[in-house]
Amino acid sequence: MNNYKVYLRVRPIDYDQSMMNINQNTISIKDPTNKQAEWQQYCYDKIFPSTSTQKELFDEVFNFDCLNKNACILSYGQSGSGKSYSLFGNVQNPGIVPLFVQTMLEKSQVVEASFQEIYIDQIKDLNTNLVTEDFTRRQIMLINDLWDMIKIVRKTDIKRQVRTHVIITLYLNKDTKIQFVDLAGSERVAKNITEGEKYQEAIMVTSSHQVLNKCLNLFNQNKVIPKRESKLTSALIIDNNTQVILIGTINPSQSNYEECLLTLQYLDRTKNVQVQIRKQQSPQGLDTPNNSQQDKVIKRLQEEIQEYKQKIEQLNLDRKKRFMDLQKLLGLDIDLERLSAKNAKDISIFRNQQEALQKNVSLQEQLEQQHYEIAELVRKNEELKQDFHQKVERYQSQLIEQREINKKLKDQINMTKMSGDDALRQLNSERDHFIKKLQDESKNLLEDKVTSIINLPQTALTKLSENQKLQDLRRQARNEAEKEFNKQLDQIKLEHQKWLDTCKQQYEYHLNEKNKEIENFLSSFKQYRERKKQQINDIVDELLDLYDIVQKQNKVIDKIETGGYSGGLKSFSIPKQDKPILPNKIKHKNLFLYLDTKSVSATITKKASTIEKTIKTTTKQLKQSQSQFAIEIDYNQIDQINFTSMDLSTLRSYANKLRDLVKELQDQMIVVQDKCKQQIAQMQRGQFIDYFVERDEAIQKYNIENRRYNQNRVVIESQSRILQKIRPISSIQRKS
Numbered sequence: 001m002n003n004y005k006v007y008l009r010v011r012p013i014d015y016d017q018s019m020m021n022i023n024q025n026t027i028s029i030k031d032p033t034n035k036q037a038e039w040q041q042y043c044y045d046k047i048f049p050s051t052s053t054q055k056e057l058f059d060e061v062f063n064f065d066c067l068n069k070n071a072c073i074l075s076y077g078q079s080g081s082g083k084s085y086s087l088f089g090n091v092q093n094p095g096i097v098p099l100f101v102q103t104m105l106e107k108s109q110v111v112e113a114s115f116q117e118i119y120i121d122q123i124k125d126l127n128t129n130l131v132t133e134d135f136t137r138r139q140i141m142l143i144n145d146l147w148d149m150i151k152i153v154r155k156t157d158i159k160r161q162v163r164t165h166v167i168i169t170l171y172l173n174k175d176t177k178i179q180f181v182d183l184a185g186s187e188r189v190a191k192n193i194t195e196g197e198k199y200q201e202a203i204m205v206t207s208s209h210q211v212l213n214k215c216l217n218l219f220n221q222n223k224v225i226p227k228r229e230s231k232l233t234s235a236l237i238i239d240n241n242t243q244v245i246l247i248g249t250i251n252p253s254q255s256n257y258e259e260c261l262l263t264l265q266y267l268d269r270t271k272n273v274q275v276q277i278r279k280q281q282s283p284q285g286l287d288t289p290n291n292s293q294q295d296k297v298i299k300r301l302q303e304e305i306q307e308y309k310q311k312i313e314q315l316n317l318d319r320k321k322r323f324m325d326l327q328k329l330l331g332l333d334i335d336l337e338r339l340s341a342k343n344a345k346d347i348s349i350f351r352n353q354q355e356a357l358q359k360n361v362s363l364q365e366q367l368e369q370q371h372y373e374i375a376e377l378v379r380k381n382e383e384l385k386q387d388f389h390q391k392v393e394r395y396q397s398q399l400i401e402q403r404e405i406n407k408k409l410k411d412q413i414n415m416t417k418m419s420g421d422d423a424l425r426q427l428n429s430e431r432d433h434f435i436k437k438l439q440d441e442s443k444n445l446l447e448d449k450v451t452s453i454i455n456l457p458q459t460a461l462t463k464l465s466e467n468q469k470l471q472d473l474r475r476q477a478r479n480e481a482e483k484e485f486n487k488q489l490d491q492i493k494l495e496h497q498k499w500l501d502t503c504k505q506q507y508e509y510h511l512n513e514k515n516k517e518i519e520n521f522l523s524s525f526k527q528y529r530e531r532k533k534q535q536i537n538d539i540v541d542e543l544l545d546l547y548d549i550v551q552k553q554n555k556v557i558d559k560i561e562t563g564g565y566s567g568g569l570k571s572f573s574i575p576k577q578d579k580p581i582l583p584n585k586i587k588h589k590n591l592f593l594y595l596d597t598k599s600v601s602a603t604i605t606k607k608a609s610t611i612e613k614t615i616k617t618t619t620k621q622l623k624q625s626q627s628q629f630a631i632e633i634d635y636n637q638i639d640q641i642n643f644t645s646m647d648l649s650t651l652r653s654y655a656n657k658l659r660d661l662v663k664e665l666q667d668q669m670i671v672v673q674d675k676c677k678q679q680i681a682q683m684q685r686g687q688f689i690d691y692f693v694e695r696d697e698a699i700q701k702y703n704i705e706n707r708r709y710n711q712n713r714v715v716i717e718s719q720s721r722i723l724q725k726i727r728p729i730s731s732i733q734r735k736s
């Protein structure tokens with residue numbers, strides 16, 4: 001049956017080839033501790049070797065129309081064999097549940113989920129953490145919602161986790177559900193645990209696994225499933241429209257040989273036909289191929305039981321021997337008989353419990369068989385009922401048909417009973433009536449046709465003349481339309497011409513206005529340009545004046561320094577014509593206008609007074625000087641002057657004077673340069689071509705000024721060099 005698939009997945013560890021071998025979908029296993037042991041083979045729908053990926057498993061599992069079919073996917077195996085890994089995995093290697101949800105979300109499919117755990121026959125809703133069988137659903141909007149749920153599953157009591165079944169159900173649309181079941185670990189509980197919670201857990205898990213196995217087996221045979229036998233199976237969706245997939249997982253290390261074998265046998269049993277049921281189905285005991293196969297299984301199981309019994313016996317003997325050795329070693333005297341009697345009592349209790357359990361299981365099986373038989377009987381009864389109803393309906397319809405046939409037959413008999421003459425008369429009159437009617441109709445038709453044939457030429461003539469008239473009318477109408485059209489066209493042309501004339505007038509008027517505006521602008525601009533030209537010339541004159549003033553002052557200073565005035569160094573006087581001149585507010589009005597008048601006049605006054613002061617101080621110092629030699633400075637040979645021979649006060653006054661002069665000259669040059677730059681910038685800001693001519697002139701003037709400034713700068717720099725030479729010498733002299 002296609003609705004049921006069994007897969008096996010092997011956890012990736014290096015398994016011993018002497019214990020296990022995989023060849024496509026067949027796995028062979030052998031007891032690694034027993035060299036004589038034979039290989040046992042199991043075959044499944046698909047085996048995923050240890051190298052298989054999560055995606056490969058996902059692709060194989062969801063190989064059906066999951067939007068229109070329910071599914072129940074179960075993972076079975078001992079703890080640590082990879083059940084949870086295969087279903088959930090982790091964020092790096094998501095298992096089939098996250099891969100499936102991701103695919104659905106990408107298809108914009110609405111996904112809701114409920115999730116529960118079953119522990120000792122108690123169902124708990126993990127969404128609400130309440131023990132209830134009414135499950136709450138949660139919509140999964142993002143894949144992280146699912147990871148949150150998986151986190152909750154992992155957080156449940158870790159000790160109990162291995163003994164708990166976890167069920168996640170996804171609801172895709174109104175009817176489709178996909179169920180994932182992470183079954184509790186299948187490992188056998190330690191043999192020494194015979195009571196308490198652990199014992200109860202073990203019993204419940206084992207019995208729920210057995211019921212599940214039986215249900216899957218019956219499902220595989222398309223038979224009634226005893227779902228109610230355990231909480232686990234009653235919570236599962238297993239019906240005709242469900243794809244059921246059982247994924248067995250094994251951890252194939254040598255120490256896990258027995259658990260691996262049990263898992264393989266468990267998977268195998270869900271697909272094999274069960275012995276007991278088969279026997280009842282074929283009471284004749286025919287030795288069919290299936291029966292011989294079952295016999296083989298029984299034989300194998302019996303052999304296994306025998307093997308286990310021998311092992312237990314051997315273990316008991318070993319234990320007894322070890323105990324005796326220990327007793328001898330410790331010198332103890334323990335009543336072994338009494339102890340073993342107590343043990344025997346415990347063992348008998350355990351055996352009783354086991355027998356009761358077995359009886360219970362076999363009773364349940366009988367009960368389930370009876371349920372099955374009852375269901376079969378009910379089904380047959382139902383079929384018989386349906387058959388009976390169908391037969392009754394068929395008889396009834398046959399009866400109705402028969403009745404109608406009878407009626408018709410009766411009528412026919414009545415007709416034949418009527419006298420033959422009456423019938424003949426009636427038939428004759430009906431025939432005459434019909435013939436007369438036919439004759440009338442054909443006469444009328446004939447008359448119509450004849451009149452239409454006679455009138456045909458006349459009708460043709462009338463049609464011709466009508467046609468002629470129509471053509472004349474059409475021609476006349478076309479002429480009139482053409483006339484009307486031409487008239488309207490002329491009118492439109494006239495109007496258009498008028499409109500064009502108006503536009504032209506308006507345009508010319510605007511053009512004249514614009515021309516006037518441009519002329520006005522040009523003349524005012526010319527005036528403005530003249531004014532500016534005049535201003536620039538004035539400024540240049542004033543700048544030249546200023547330069548003359550500076551030059552004059554320089555000359556005065558030079559003369560003082562070189563003793564050029566009569567009266568010697570001690571008592572010279574500056575003639576009136578040489579005295580420094582201050583810039584005149586009226587004469588240099590442009591400079592005063594462009595600059596902040598007050599600060600400029602203040603600066604100039606200050607500078608003038610500084611120069612005067614300097615001259616006075618120098619004169620005074622020179623007068624005070626004891627030395628009689630005159631200072632003659634030739635700027636070209638200034639580098640050769642021997643300052644070391646000068647006395648300190650002469651040197652200092654010399655230096656101070658030079659420093660002031662240098663500073664003043666620098667200030668003046670900066671002012672002049674800034675002004676020129678401003679002028680040029682103003683010129684450059686102009687938008688018209690004439691300005692460029694003015695600008696070029698101004699640039700020429702600026703260049704002349706700049707050249708002069710550079711000449712001055714050379715002087716200043718040479719003076720600075722002198723000062724630099726003087727400064728260290730004067731400090732040496734001061735120290736000495």
Ligand SMILES: Nc1ncnc2c1ncn2[C@@H]1O[C@H](COP(=O)(O)OP(=O)(O)OP(=O)(O)O)[C@@H](O)[C@H]1O
Nearest residue numbers: 011012078079080081082083084085086162184185
């Ligand atoms: N196919 C695999 N590939 C890689 N790692 C695996 C595989 N199978 C299992 N593992 C790893 O083995 C460990 C145990 O696996 P997992 O928890 O799935 O076991 P389990 O059968 O669910 O056990 P339990 O019943 O205790 O929950 C995990 O760390 C898991 O990552």
